[in-house]
Amino acid sequence: MDDFISKSVEQTEEFAEEFSKNLNGNEIIAMYGELGAGKTAFARGLAKGFGVEDNVSSPTFAIVNEYNGVYPLYHFDMYRIESWNDLDSIGFFDYIDNGVIIIEWSENIEGALPENVIKVNISKTDNENERIFKIEGI
Numbered sequence: 527m528d529d530f531i532s533k534s535v536e537q538t539e540e541f542a543e544e545f546s547k548n549l550n551g552n553e554i555i556a557m558y559g560e561l562g563a564g565k566t567a568f569a570r571g572l573a574k575g576f577g578v579e580d581n582v583s584s585p586t587f588a589i590v591n592e593y594n595g596v597y598p599l600y601h602f603d604m605y606r607i608e609s610w611n612d613l614d615s616i617g618f619f620d621y622i623d624n625g626v627i628i629i630e631w632s633e634n635i636e637g638a639l640p641e642n643v644i645k646v647n648i649s650k651t652d653n654e655n656e657r658i659f660k661i662e663g664i
């Protein structure tokens with residue numbers, strides 16, 4: 527997929543909403559990018575694409591938020607996950623193949639991700655409202 531340059535949070539959400547139309551209902555989407563990159567904004571747009579009307583925010587404390595849209599959507603935040611044991615104890619592996627999984631701070635669980643994940647790399651630029659999206663695996 528071509529790189530996408532977003533010039534605003536709204537453009538990021540619209541891009542994710544469009545992107546959601548490529549999904550079949552059992553993908554894992556691993557997002558990478560620093561704090562404020564736009565991971566939650568991307569997840570929000572994707573949820574909107576699934577017809578979810580709930581408010582979507584980072585599940586930092588809950589670890590996982592579940593949304594019911596055209597497909598079940600599981601939104602994880604791995605910020606506080608440090609080991610395979612942590613990942614197992616939150617039941618991560620039971621979610622696989624039961625809906626779409628979208629992950630913030632995938633850096634923390636890199637070794638536990640299956641090979642067929644879709645990777646969404648988000649980087650900031652010198653421009654305050656600009657973000658570059660690089661998507662692999664779709």
Ligand SMILES: Nc1ncnc2c1ncn2[C@@H]1O[C@H](COP(=O)(O)OP(=O)(O)O)[C@@H](O)[C@H]1O
Nearest residue numbers: 532533534535538561562563564565566567655
């Ligand atoms: N093009 C853009 N895309 C996404 N967010 C942007 C963009 N430009 C500025 N922002 C701002 O960057 C922040 C992104 O926040 P968030 O999505 O919560 O990031 P993360 O989950 O990666 O920490 C928001 O404050 C948003 O308004």
Ligand SMILES: [Mg+2]
Nearest residue numbers: 565566584630
């Ligand atoms: Mg976030």
